[in-house]
Amino acid sequence: MKVKIFDENHEQDLETAINDFLSDLSEEVIDIKYQVSISDFSEDQVYCFSAMIIYK
Numbered sequence: 001m002k003v004k005i006f007d008e009n010h011e012q013d014l015e016t017a018i019n020d021f022l023s024d025l026s027e028e029v030i031d032i033k034y035q036v037s038i039s040d041f042s043e044d045q046v047y048c049f050s051a052m053i054i055y056k
Contacts, residue, residue: 001030007050014049021053030054 004021008014022029037048 002027002055004053004055005050006052007048009047009049011049014051018051018053025055028056030056 006014006017006021008017018032031054033052033054035050037050039046039048
């Protein structure tokens with residue numbers, strides 16, 4: 001079993017990275033875990049979109 005971790009600042013970037021990885025993957029995907037984190041930094045909100053793909 002293997003895992004691949006993705007971490008992006010924008011949801012579209014995460015979507016693109018995952019789709020690119022999956023299009024090249026010739027192995028079975030077992031699960032995909034998705035997470036969004038939000039934090040305040042000064043007057044800005046910082047978003048972190050991440051995913052973990054578990055595959056064989």
